[in-house]
Amino acid sequence: MRLLRGLLLLLFLVFWAADARKGEGRSRRLMRGRSRARAVKRFAADCKEYSTNGEKHLDCQERQLKSVQSGWPEDIDHLLLARNRIQVLRDNTFSNFRNLRSLDLQQNEISRIEENVFSGLSKLTTLLLQHNRLQMLSEDVLIPMPQLKYLRIHDNPWRCDCQLDSLVRYIQVPSNRNLGNYAKCAEPTAFWGRKLKKLDADQLCTPQHENVEIPKPEHENLPAPIKEFDATTLCHTYMHPVPHMDCRNRDLKTVPADIPLDIMRLDLSINNIKQLRPKKFITVKDLKLLNLSGNSLEGIDTAAFTGLLNLNELDLSNNSLQNFPYGVLEDLYFLKRLSLGGNPWICDYNIHYLIYWLKHHRGVYHTGLVCSKPKEFQGWSVEDYVKTYNGECPKDSQSGQTADPAGITAQKFGDETEEEELGPIPYRGPKKYEIIRLT
Incomplete structure (x- = not known):
């Protein structure tokens, strides 16, 4: 009987140990699943998800x-x-994102x-592939995107040969006017620097244009072409929420050329632009915000x-401006905000145009108009200085003088001053004299 009880107890212990091991395995698997789920959630949380105008954005930049x-x-x-480290885009990478309207893969x-x-x-309308290392691309890659309207592929080392033929012909179709506008050939030498939009596609597969080398004179090295x-x-360049270009802190000394025509916001802050030359923005007719702060503008x-x-906002703060030339703001019909702080404004007659323009454009909110020179007006608002300048002129100390609004002082000597009888009798008679002195 004791032996039977011992066997039963032993069997119970064996079954109990087996159940414990199974339970432990289940808990481990459950914990691993939870940790994986947390890892996925934690990784997804590294990207910023937000909505604007009812559209969902997932920002995974610089990760x-x-x-x-x-x-x-x-x-x-x-x-x-x-601004990630993606090197290869593999088949069906984005096939699950069927609502995508824009895809930014630049840099x-x-x-x-x-x-x-x-x-x-x-549904994709915007694809940004600029600032990468692409040398060739086929039209077949773009066929799954029938709604594509904006394709940016500039600043890639495109090899303009027969493999690029289909892409060049595709972007040159008149209806594709916003596809690949600024892309240029990097090689071969015969096509270096030429825009894909303007290439003669028939020449791409011509053998004599492949691997062309510029002949060099003996014992003389030709300098490399200047980029x-x-x-x-x-x-x-970014396309959402509106087309905008970021040129901050690029050590620019002038406004760069070939600004895309559809850009609405342009940031040129923190550069070394000292002079704004005429008509540098004439092609960017849709521009609504222009930031030129933190330059050396004189x-x-x-x-x-x-x-x-159509410009709404102009930022000229933190520069070296002392006044505005007459007429510089006349094209800015719809300006709403003008930032002018951090400039050494000189309060003399040359500053009057700016105040005159602001007076006639009362809807423009402006900041930073403070006199820097001369010393007696330092710290004054420019508007207050102009008010004192236009105030009543000092009274002339000479008696008998009156000042008229034109700034001319008239002085009369008697009401009935008679002229000496110098001529014949018919011409003699009383005359009135009025001496006018310009102040």
């Missing part, structure tokens, strides 16, 4: 990403992946794009802002 990660929300409208290290990478993106920097090379040409009829 050191090498690929698109799992666990991201798939109902987003805009995906921002700029990565992309050198290869597989043919079906954009499959399923039938001309323009806005699309130096600056970063002078602005009268025609510098020609064409900016």
Whole structure:
């Protein structure tokens, strides 16, 4: 009987140990699943998700990403992946994001794009691939995106040969006027610096244009071609929420050339631009915000802002401006905000134009108009200085003088001053004299 009890107890202990091990395994698997879920959530949380105007954005910029990660929300409208470390875009990478309207992949290290990478993106209108390492791209890559309206592919080392033929012909179709506008050939030498939009596509597959070398005279090395920097090379372009270009802190000495025509916000702050030359913004007719703060601006040409009829905000703060030339603001019909602080304004007659213009544009909110010189007006608001300048002139100390509004003082000597009888009798008679002295 004791032996039977011992066997039963032993069997019970064996079954209990087995159940404990199973329970422990289940708990471990559950914990691993939870930790993986937390890891996915935690990774997804590294990207910023937000909504504007009813559209969902997922901002995964500057995350050191090498690929698109799992666990991201798939109902987003805009995906921002700029400034990461993505090198290859593989087939069906974005196939789950079927609501995407814009995809920002600029400033990565992309050198290869597989043919079906954009499959399923039938709603995509904006694709940004500038500032990467692409040398070739086929039209077939773009076919899954019938709604594509904006394609930015500049600042890539495009090799303009037969492999690029289909892409060149595709972006040159008249209806594709906003596709690949600023992209340029990097090689071969015969096509270096030429825009893809303006290439003769028939020449791309011509053998004599491949691997062309410039002949060099004996014992003489030709200098390397000088690269001309323009806005699309130096600056970063974004399309959402509105087309804008970021040229901050690029050590610019002039306004860069080839600013895209559709740009609405342009940031040129923290550079070394000393003079604004005429008509530098004349092609950017949709520009609404222009930031020139933190430069070394000393002078602005009268025609510098020609064409900016739609500009709403102009920031000229923290420069070296002392006054405005007459007429410099005349094209800014719809300006609403003018930032002028941090400039050494000189309160003399040359500052009057600015106050006159602001007086006649009362809807413009302005800040920073404070006299720096001369010493007696230092710290005054420029408006207060102009009021004192236009105040009543001092009374002339000489008796018998009256001042008229034109600044001319009239002095009369008697009401009936008679002229000496110097001529014949018919011409003699009383005359009135009025001596006018200009003050």
